[in-house]
Amino acid sequence: MLFMICTGRSPHPGKTTLEVLNSIVNSEVPSPRSLLASVPKPLDAICQKALAKKKEDRYESALRLQEDLKRWLADEPVSVYRETWWEGCGRWFRRHRAAAVSSIAVLAGVAVVSIMAAFLINQARIDKANALTALKDANQKEQEARTIAEQRRKQALDAISRWQVDLADVMRHHPRIQALREGLLEQAADEYDQLAPELKSQPEVHLERVRIYLRLGDVRRRLDKPKEARTAYERAEQELEELISDAEDKDNLLLQLAKCLAAKSDTWQVVGEMQTAESEFRRALTTLEKVENQSAKSVNYVETKTGIQQQLAELLITLRRFDEAKEILNAALMFAEQDPNTRSQRSIVQLRAIVHNALARVELAMSQYSNAESHLDKAISLWSGLVNAYREDPIGLEGRTNALVLRANVYRQLGKSGQELKDDQVALSDYQALHDALPDIPRYRYQIVVGQINLAQIFHRHGKNEEAYNHAGQALESIKNLVKAFPDSPVYYATEATARATLGHILRELQEWDIATAAFESASEIRSQLAEKYPDQPAY
Structure with a gap:
């Protein structure tokens, strides 16, 4: 019937029953597209699968055929046809027309920016050549030409800064284009390297390069590229140290250097180099001690110091040095809240919430569950205020969600299973x-995995093993994809081991003994490999 709908004729032509049977036995069924080129390729593949001669080549059941037809009608990929990249883009465009149009507009803007920058750069080079030619005529004309060329270079650098770098900042929360943002910043950095040498004595050129490299490092960290991010931060660090050595007012530069060192520390931490990471964090705090007293009262200073203290404490939590972490976090919270003029600033409120989250983790690890619950209630209140005030910024929602996951763990320890399930589901x-808003940010995919594992464990404890099995299975498939995409991340491997072990417990309750044993063995093997590779990390 499907073949006739597609082509208007029977797959087995014949005037009599005997002729039809003979065609079925002796003739290959032609593909619908060979008869009618307008038949879509996925539908053609479905027809050929359904009408294959060998039973093993056909659909396993009518239900599988029905599922593929439903997918095709819903403009989704079908199981029997591997669409091309271009076809996938076309399908995504049809399903997300508004987002696609928005992305095209951004790309058009990028093209315009690139053309403008290229024109200005080329004009600068032409002017320089003219200046060298004019040298033969008169020193005065040479100087005028050099002045013009320098102005052109400044215009080109300004175009790069205003358009490519600022456009990259605007794109930071736009879906599916983080890689494009990385490319824009890399192009800006390359063009600065080409144009800046003759203007190297000018501090603003140094500062703009620092700005580019810091943003490039931040984008690469979001894309789980720690080595590439570290390279960008090291370039920024080098530029900052040169500026600090010559500057009279060093305070703002010292703040930027401290932030740069802390960001670089994080790139060591995510690949398991904990000692190096701790050393860099402490170096960042030492850098802040050089800032003058007046600058130390600014929002920027409070934000920087509190943030670095919190990051160092998070590292110590990973190393199970809980007393040290708690002391640093309490000092950070006191410092962030001491000045009424800064404590209500958006960035400081965000850091206060993050510190409460971290303190809750310490209290949870030390079995102080009531203290942990109190910190998380405060954190969620602060995060909710940020979510309501700045709905366009995902940071508040992400912070509140992290706090909800932590509070669910606390509720588990306190025996509040209903509240635990509610927090995990939210x-x-x-x-x-x-x-959904930012699908190319790996950590959001990772947090979905963590949430699914938590729900699987909750349902398992309450004897709802079918629901638990579904969540654990989805979590395992997702974390395996992340491990494959980012093989340098030990956190993803550890989470895969947790997912496998969770699935093993559920399968054991479902009396799937062999599969459960295999799940436990694979989890144990992953943990052994992590312990061998990262012997200084107690968590592994």
């Missing part, structure tokens, strides 16, 4: 919303 829904 958190998973929020992580899904973040992933």
